[in-house]
Amino acid sequence: MVGSPVLLIAVPLLAAFVIPLIGMIWKELVRIVPGLVLAYMLVLSVTLLVEVNQNGTIVETIAGWKAPWGINLVYSNLTGLLATIITTLGFLVWMFSYRFKRNVDFEPAKKYFIFLMMLVAGATGIVITGDIFNQFVFIEITGISAYALTAFYTGRNSAEAAFKYLMMGSLASSFLLIAIAIIYSQLGTLNMAEIASKMHTMDPVFKVIALIFFITGIGIEAEIFPLNGWAPDAYTEAPGPIGAAFAGVVVKAGIYAVIRMVFTLFDIPAAHDFLITIGLITLIVAESTALRQEKLKRMLAYSSIGQMGLVLVAFGIGTHAGVFAALFLMLNHAVIKPLLFFSGSYLVFNSKEKRISEVNGLGKFMPYTAGLFALGSFAIVGLPPFAGFWSKLSVLTAAADEGLLLVIALVLIVSVIEIVYYFRVVNRIFFQEYNKEESVVPHKPRFNAIIAMTVLAILILVIGFYPDAVTGMLHSASSDLLDKSGYIDNVLQVGQSLIR
Amino acid sequence: MRKFLVILILAVLGFYLFEAFSGLGLGFPRFEHGVKDYYLDKTVSELHVANTVTSIVVSFRGFDTLGEVTVLFLAVSALGSVLYKRRHDVGSRSILFASSGIVRSGSKLLFPAIILLGVYIFIHGHLTPGGGFQGGAIIATGFLLMLLAYENFRVSHHVLSYVESLAGIIFVVIGLLGFIDGGTFLQNFLPSGILNELFSGGVIGIIYVMVGFKVAAELTGLIYSVLHEKD
Amino acid sequence: MSIFEIIGAVFLLIGSIFLFLGGLGIFRMPDVYNRLQAGTKATTLGGMSLILGVGFLMVETNWAWMVKAIIIVIFIAFSNPISSHALARAMYKRKRYPIITSKDENMDAYREVNENEKKEEDA
Amino acid sequence: MYKFLEYGVYGASILLILIGLYAVLTKKSLIKIVIGLSIIDGGIHLLLITIGYLRQGTAPIFSPGFENAAAKMVDPVPQALVLTAIVIGFGVTAVALSLVIRLYRHHRTLQIDEIKSLKW
Numbered sequence: 001m002v003g004s005p006v007l008l009i010a011v012p013l014l015a016a017f018v019i020p021l022i023g024m025i026w027k028e029l030v031r032i033v034p035g036l037v038l039a040y041m042l043v044l045s046v047t048l049l050v051e052v053n054q055n056g057t058i059v060e061t062i063a064g065w066k067a068p069w070g071i072n073l074v075y076s077n078l079t080g081l082l083a084t085i086i087t088t089l090g091f092l093v094w095m096f097s098y099r100f101k102r103n104v105d106f107e108p109a110k111k112y113f114i115f116l117m118m119l120v121a122g123a124t125g126i127v128i129t130g131d132i133f134n135q136f137v138f139i140e141i142t143g144i145s146a147y148a149l150t151a152f153y154t155g156r157n158s159a160e161a162a163f164k165y166l167m168m169g170s171l172a173s174s175f176l177l178i179a180i181a182i183i184y185s186q187l188g189t190l191n192m193a194e195i196a197s198k199m200h201t202m203d204p205v206f207k208v209i210a211l212i213f214f215i216t217g218i219g220i221e222a223e224i225f226p227l228n229g230w231a232p233d234a235y236t237e238a239p240g241p242i243g244a245a246f247a248g249v250v251v252k253a254g255i256y257a258v259i260r261m262v263f264t265l266f267d268i269p270a271a272h273d274f275l276i277t278i279g280l281i282t283l284i285v286a287e288s289t290a291l292r293q294e295k296l297k298r299m300l301a302y303s304s305i306g307q308m309g310l311v312l313v314a315f316g317i318g319t320h321a322g323v324f325a326a327l328f329l330m331l332n333h334a335v336i337k338p339l340l341f342f343s344g345s346y347l348v349f350n351s352k353e354k355r356i357s358e359v360n361g362l363g364k365f366m367p368y369t370a371g372l373f374a375l376g377s378f379a380i381v382g383l384p385p386f387a388g389f390w391s392k393l394s395v396l397t398a399a400a401d402e403g404l405l406l407v408i409a410l411v412l413i414v415s416v417i418e419i420v421y422y423f424r425v426v427n428r429i430f431f432q433e434y435n436k437e438e439s440v441v442p443h444k445p446r447f448n449a450i451i452a453m454t455v456l457a458i459l460i461l462v463i464g465f466y467p468d469a470v471t472g473m474l475h476s477a478s479s480d481l482l483d484k485s486g487y488i489d490n491v492l493q494v495g496q497s498l499i500r
Numbered sequence: 501m502r503k504f505l506v507i508l509i510l511a512v513l514g515f516y517l518f519e520a521f522s523g524l525g526l527g528f529p530r531f532e533h534g535v536k537d538y539y540l541d542k543t544v545s546e547l548h549v550a551n552t553v554t555s556i557v558v559s560f561r562g563f564d565t566l567g568e569v570t571v572l573f574l575a576v577s578a579l580g581s582v583l584y585k586r587r588h589d590v591g592s593r594s595i596l597f598a599s600s601g602i603v604r605s606g607s608k609l610l611f612p613a614i615i616l617l618g619v620y621i622f623i624h625g626h627l628t629p630g631g632g633f634q635g636g637a638i639i640a641t642g643f644l645l646m647l648l649a650y651e652n653f654r655v656s657h658h659v660l661s662y663v664e665s666l667a668g669i670i671f672v673v674i675g676l677l678g679f680i681d682g683g684t685f686l687q688n689f690l691p692s693g694i695l696n697e698l699f700s701g702g703v704i705g706i707i708y709v710m711v712g713f714k715v716a717a718e719l720t721g722l723i724y725s726v727l728h729e730k731d
Numbered sequence: 732m733s734i735f736e737i738i739g740a741v742f743l744l745i746g747s748i749f750l751f752l753g754g755l756g757i758f759r760m761p762d763v764y765n766r767l768q769a770g771t772k773a774t775t776l777g778g779m780s781l782i783l784g785v786g787f788l789m790v791e792t793n794w795a796w797m798v799k800a801i802i803i804v805i806f807i808a809f810s811n812p813i814s815s816h817a818l819a820r821a822m823y824k825r826k827r828y829p830i831i832t833s834k835d836e837n838m839d840a841y842r843e844v845n846e847n848e849k850k851e852e853d854a
Numbered sequence: 855m856y857k858f859l860e861y862g863v864y865g866a867s868i869l870l871i872l873i874g875l876y877a878v879l880t881k882k883s884l885i886k887i888v889i890g891l892s893i894i895d896g897g898i899h900l901l902l903i904t905i906g907y908l909r910q911g912t913a914p915i916f917s918p919g920f921e922n923a924a925a926k927m928v929d930p931v932p933q934a935l936v937l938t939a940i941v942i943g944f945g946v947t948a949v950a951l952s953l954v955i956r957l958y959r960h961h962r963t964l965q966i967d968e969i970k971s972l973k974w
Contacts, residue, residue: 006685009563010672013570017668020661062563063678063686069538071563111581118574125567133935137567140942144571147949148578151956159582159956160969163884166953170891170946171878174871177898177939178517184932185524185905188534209520506879514872518865521901526860527909536931540924544916552914552927556934568938575945582952600820606813613806629915633941696918715941722948726955 003044005060005075005128008083012037012121016114023110031098034113038091038120045087045124049080053476057490059130067130067491068194074130074491077480081327081473082127082256085334089248090120096342096452097241112152112239119145119245123253130491132183133190135257136176139221142250143169149245150238161233168220168230176217182210193491196264196484211266218261221254223305224312225282235301236354240345243297244338247304252334255308259315259326264484275316280410282309287417295354296344299421300337303380306414307333313407314395321398323478324471328391331470332463336380336388339456342449343373347429349443356425361434365442370429372453377422379460382415387463548692549626549701557631558704558711562686565707566671569714573668576718579725599649607649614642622712626701632708636715643720647727660721667714674703674710735790742784749777763822764829771815778811779804863904870897884954884964888947895943899936906932 015037023030057076122142129135151162187198219227235243262271283306290302314326346369348354363370379386399407549555622635646653678687693700756769786800831838877890906929914930
């Protein structure tokens with residue numbers, strides 16, 4: 001036994017309480033300790049994932065009460081994969097922003113790293129918990145860290161974006177509580193596996209109402225169409241690396257919560273069609289809005305929303321191939337979008353407005369960063385040798401197997417739109433003349449930022465040239481998601497009864 | 501126009517919510533195999549805790565409480581970081597004006613009583629209604645009273661953050677000790693004592709006292725930083 | 732029905748009547764100070780007699796209730812007047828002066844004190 | 855009579871939720887929006903508590919001599935959930951108010967119309 005999933009939550013919480021104390025001893029520790037914790041989480045999640053691959057799902061009880069009564073953590077192929085993605089990105093974001101607040105006072109820097117760590121811990125908690133109310137608590141932890149990080153720069157207008165995000169997040173968590181109340185009033189339990197096993201006894205009216213409230217409640221983190229008003233503002237106003245953390249960490253956890261509801265908890269067949277519809281609407285609206293954006297980060301934000309729509313469409317197909325494609329998309333998006341945010345935030349580093357028109361000719365001055373941005377753009381639109389190609393291909397084949405021609409057509413059209421707006425930026429970077437009045441002053445990336453970006457670029461190339469490296473993992477994760485009775489059995493029959 | 505639209509949407513939403521919940525019924529046991537009966541049974545027979553709500557909050561769903569304490573901690577940190585100002589742009593005008601002698605001496609008399617009540621409530625959290633959150637909130641109102649009565653009453657930020665961090669650390673460390681001793685996080689590793697005595701329930705009492713300290717420190721810090729917000 | 736229960740019931744009745752009158756006063760009175768006097772004086776007495784009444788009702792089964800009730804009554808006797816005083820003073824400092832119909836100039840003696848303080852501060 | 859009470863309790867909590875939503879959606883002042891959010895929270899807490907209510911039930915606390923009274927006790931789980939939810943709601947409200955203070959510092963107003971990017 002290498003460790004336990006509960007340490008993924010307990011260690012960051014302990015560190016969060018310790019950091020204010022040790023910050024009084026030596027200020028640099030405030031930056032180092034969160035990094036160590038995130039590295040520990042990364043190592044732990046990877047070793048646990050290997051363990052799960054060999055010996056099957058780990059179900060961890062808390063306080064000695066077995067599954068339906070106490071809270072339990074489920075570390076299976078699916079949740080382990082997502083937890084690994086989340087912790088990897090958390091660590092890379094830390095590495096990218098290690099020296100980032102060097103020029104700022106000590107107090108804000110301390111809080112920046114605490115919030116970053118808690119954002120990652122909360123998202124991990126959302127993914128690995130097996131209890132709906134506990135998931136609500138972790139959603140709130142993630143949410144509060146995200147609001148605080150959005151409002152981090154006092155100079156910008158970030159408080160508005162944060163307030164918007166907070167308003168929507170607070171309404172959404174209220175809806176989530178209503179859904180939890182309905183489920184508890186009907187089934188008398190809060191454990192996901194027991195809810196799933198008892199769901200067929202529930203009145204269909206309550207079932208539908210509860211599902212609607214759940215999806216509105218979680219859709220805010222997953223950036224589903226009518227609920228994503230916060231995203232562009234928050235991505236724009238937050239510090240650069242935090243945009244990457246939102247795209248890689250928060251959204252992944254939100255999507256996981258939605259699909260866990262639809263696939264495991266509620267047995268409503270129409271929900272899959274609902275996912276396809278809402279996903280397509282999200283995809284089309286977001287991509288066509290992204291085309292019209294003038295600010296770089298806003299464009300990336302809308303592109304991120306569009307990708308999430310595509311993920312929902314792929315999940316909505318519902319077959320093994322569809323789920324596989326969706327997970328592949330999530331993995332790719334989690335690798336590529338942070339690279340775009342990292343390199344993009346260095347491209348417009350010295351600019352006040354962060355417009356796309358200001359990046360003209362920057363390829364000459366900062367070739368490495370610009371090259372990485374181009375690599376990310378090629379990968380995300382799905383050019384053949386890079387990572388995005390394989391995931392988009394698997395979406396198309398999965399849709400073709402089910403005969404969903406409309407989906408295929410729309411996805412292809414949207415891909416063309418994506419190519420247009422990403423290549424517009426790449427074209428400006430490399431083939432436009434540098435103009436002293438309009439363009440920004442180039443800013444050389446720091447050493448730690450270059451390492452973080454290079455790691456992501458290597459990941460993209462590895463997945464692109466050798467996709468078999470990840471497909472095995474993704475296949476076992478997708479069969480894990482579709483295996484509902486296996487989940488219930490694993491959680492409810494832990495074997496050991498009360499330890500004392 | 502906008503208001504009319506909003507009222508229309510709300511009316512529809514309210515109709516469906518009311519339809520759903522009026523079919524729910526009130527005041528009878530609704531499900532046969534809920535977790536509730538198990539909790540009520542095990543609270544007495546295994547945990548030796550009188551207050552079932554406390555046993556649920558601290559033991560059965562103790563992980564929630566850990567998360568909840570973290571939410572408060574994060575809220576206080578967020579308040580500090582959102583309202584943060586560099587030294588040189590801090591104004592000098594305070595929003596408070598001096599209070600009268602009656603209020604001053606009255607609050608001096610009441611303050612110890614309030615603190616005592618708060619401490620009583622969180623120490624007896626596993627026996628009587630109440631617990632860490634309630635007791636902590638009461639203690640924080642005592643500090644609020646002092647802050648309002650004496651405009652130059654100061655609470656040391658360092659002390660607050662020491663108390664807050666130490667209480668949180670002890671909570672997590674107790675959980676980890678249970679993990680080392682019994683194999684699961686937050687496992688009880690102390691003798692659980694006799695029902696309805698002060699020293700019963702194993703780690704539950706200790707954890708709730710820590711929660712009380714933490715909540716008191718956090719709420720006081722929260723009030724303090726908003727009250728002394730110079731504008 | 733023992734004598735203690737009758738006493739307790741009488742106290743409860745007195746308390747609820749005064750609480751009702753206090754609520755009515757808040758509703759009917761014209762300005763802040765009148766409302767404060769209805770809302771705090773009446774409710775102080777009302778709350779105190781309610782709690783004493785409860786103590787009397789339970790005094791035969793468990794005398795500890797009476798002791799607790801007396802402690803709570805003392806607490807109310809302290810806290811309620813102080814808080815109403817602070818409220819009234821805060822309103823006065825915010826220049827909401829009471830409505831005075833009498834012609835006597837010296838009715839509002841506190842105003843002079845207040846203005847003198849102000850002058851000293853300004854000087 | 856009992857039916858009436860039932861409608862009353864559920865109706866009151868749903869009414870609170872609707873009032874809060876109305877305030878959030880139509881009011882122009884930031885403070886009023888935050889108040890609306892906490893009214894919604896209050897309604898939901900009332901709803902949760904009502905679900906656990908038992909007719910003529912007692913508080914879920916075992917006093918000496920009544921160790922076997924579990925059958926008559928109200929459901930303790932919603933009470934524990936509400937305790938958690940109240941604290942979380944409090945935290946969110948505190949963060950919201952601090953953001954309002956920041957906005958006021960920046961724009962010198964609390965009216966949502968005059969803060970440009972909050973309109974959408």
